[in-house]
Amino acid sequence: MNLNDLKRSAQHNGKSFVNPAALQPQGIGVLPKIISQMLFDKQQPSTPQKPIPVNKITPERLANLPENETIIFKLGHSSLLLWIENEFWLIDPVFSERASPFTFIGPKRFHPTPIDIDALPDIKGVILSHNHYDHLDEASIKQLIGKTELFIAPLGVGATLVQWGVDSNRIREFDWYDSLQIGNISLTATPSQHFSGRGLSDRNQSLWASWVIASSQHKIFFSGDSGYFDGFKQIGEKYGPFDISFIESGAYNTLWPDVHMMPDETVKAFIDLNGGVLVPIHNSTFDLSVHAWYHPLEQVLKYAQDQDVSLLVPQMGSEINLNSLPKLELWWQKLM
Template structure:
């Protein structure tokens, strides 16, 4: 009973925080001029009935009464430690990614290191003592990370934007690439203005030979009771821009002109994925949200079937399912997204990659697809 009460407190705090639309007066010029911003908040491209306080009683009733199966693994999740020796041995002319857990990734590209939605805290929660707790530790500590060229943020939910990790990383990160409005949060946390680059949908920048484009998703934002949808949300297209430089291409024949990654962030399935594919695709690797879906929030998270379709829509070659395996954020069994997406990929001839936490993934070479989650609840 105590555990259910704690869960209820967290659910109430987090869901109310991300769904309440009481907005502050801090409206910077770029934000208010965004096509996505009106009446004090950001909006999706298509209107839908989002989660609201009127839906809370039914959702909370489910948390109390619904019988759940395999909420977390009974055995330790396999993990490969990331060492400085492993990082130093990686090729500089090819992109390599490491899954750190949930939707957090370490990327090496053009000899530089990048972090995607880095969450290192024990809980994805506004509280340090209650809330969704990690199933496993990160495969590398913040202290052991090399110098980071940049941190890429998709939106400000607690399982994607970690305040304590941001503060710990600030002294070893050159810049933070964030959605509109999130920069104000980082400033409040003590990050220097010179380190922050904010993006609206379809805006791009090139840093160290890599082009980053912030693209739409269908989601929402918020971290407390007074900031619902005050900051933008989105996905990222990450491409090696050196292929567009004719001089570099002539001087270095080893440059691969098709190195690209699409990171979906969080999203419900929507027509925007096809537009992303048309404007920014194809992609060698897609990192697609595949988890934390439910019938009570179908517009803001995808089922595995929709995740697979999103991968196809953006023109992905290989698919790496994310947003699973680290935190309990929905009603399904913790391994269900991985089981379902594996079967769907096999039936649709999609090249699926399911690395263990900490395993390097070279986006241009073949990769084993091991069902590492099997047997962990026996």
Template sequence: MLNLKKLVKKMALVILVIVGLIVLSVFLFVTNSPQFGGKMTKEQKERYVVSPNYKDGKFVNVNGADVNLGFGDMMKSLKGYFFPLPKTIPEHNISVEAIDSVAIADYVGPTRLIWFGHSTFLLQSATKNILIDPMFGEVPAPNSMLGTSRFSKKLPIEIDQLPSIDAVVFSHDHYDHLDYGSVLLLKDKVNKFITPLGLGVHLTEWGVEQKDIVELDWWNTTNYLGMEFICTPAQHFSGRGISDRGNTLWSSWVINLGNEKIFFSGDSGYGSHFQEIGDKFGPFDFAMMECGQYNELWKAIHMMPEETAQASIDVRAKRMMPIHWGAFKLAMHPWTEPIERVSVKAKELGVDMIAPKIGQPIYLDKPLAINEQWWLKF
């Protein structure tokens, strides 16, 4: 009996040491890894107090939407990671349409967009190059061991082949939208970074000069090179670390090119803000609407596919494209479910919806013929 007690004590001590080492490792990683970005200064906090979206030291959803999961719901959502459902990732690597670097650099045609999967786009208009939520990394996580790899092995064009970028627009600071490695590779070829309030703290931590960053609150506008960028609401949250939730604002974006207007939803649960944006700034020639990485447990922060179709009507989009799918596994639904469900609802509601291949140019001045469900091949 005495030996058994000694053995139990030794085992308990070993377990405590292992747990302690794990906790210490996590602490050192979080506090020392540049992936987590910068910390808001006291001066910044004082500046953000004037924002109606900033309360008690944090940014909030002004409509009072509850975006916090309770412990029970958190456990339910984690269940899928331990007991994964089938078809959450493609059976084969997704092929993409390659883009010639010279064709990109010398482009002078009508306004077009090129999708890189998930929520990343290159917008080209009147010789201007704009990147939207440029996430070119392999895994949307602070460490490659903490996420599933990109569904495609290649990008339509690599970062080092991109021409000079006039502006980069970010919607919020989550890893699948604001990527540390991508910013490091992009920052020396970007003239201006346009972000919601607070997000610039990460960019300056990563070597971007403050003078090259414009931060906006909801409904605020900046004009740059003849283009108008309007920061508009979204129903979501922010945070890259353990204790920085709500330290930066999240948003959708209106991009007014003069003769054409584009809406980018960012990440958002469905809400009345879509109607408000449509009333203020619609109609839109084209809307990129979040559709993917959802769960009924967190629908307050990520729309269900049927809501995506309705939201495109709310913002008064002439044509809509579902985004936030086709690149990463961040939820437990089958990877093709978002496009299948939204396609059914869009047809029912009479929404003009397109679903291009990754890398396929989308021209705003003409319809895009989609004669195949390309995702069925993978």
């Protein structure tokens, strides 16, 4: 898709993609505060002092999943593996050791992935929320090309995928509210309040999105990255109710309140969405802010209990079967 096509989007102002509401300025002026916090004000432990439990996902385990059921595995951070309508899908797959443009520096993962890409079965589609390094991983995409039929992405992300070797015929780019029916699955890109960019010169040159994934049996919401905004209520009214909602809770900071939610806002967004069961994502894999690594889970638990919200926090590699939901396990408290 060329620049003129991107500019036709209602989310594009002729120079870049924009959010519906103006955000708090995040220019160079806030950088000294961020550096100071990272150096002197990080809550400890910022990384786990004991190994995070990981349930290994084997090819045999995947080959024996029950037909006609919806099963979701948390792989780490915001990466999910879905078994839906008897096909496998990936969301925001990041298998690399670091969420960084470099292999030797940058946020390093706390735990191994539950499965390697080589061990994955054929993938019907990879769904991407935006182009930040902790969601769009070049090494993972390149490894997935040979076993993935489709790549689903917001406007402008396709150009990066093509640069990495993905055939343009296998890419589907979405503006907000675009929908596509693939077999028995309907995919809809929905708004989020965030930004994009992988370097100094491409700020907001591609779109960011949340996703509604609907099958013949279930509706799933995936937030991608977002600050809290009234769009969650609009999404809930238009596409809800949902059976399960994967909503970010992690990497938040009072210095960037508009682009990442605080834990109480995660629960508020879930209620707005009529989200079914809440699964907090964007945590427990990379150190991306100044909070203790377990703080997102403890805080979401507190606010979910206050609001009588159904909560699940699966261990890495454990499965969520939407036809027989597991019980909430407070696994992280054993590591605090």
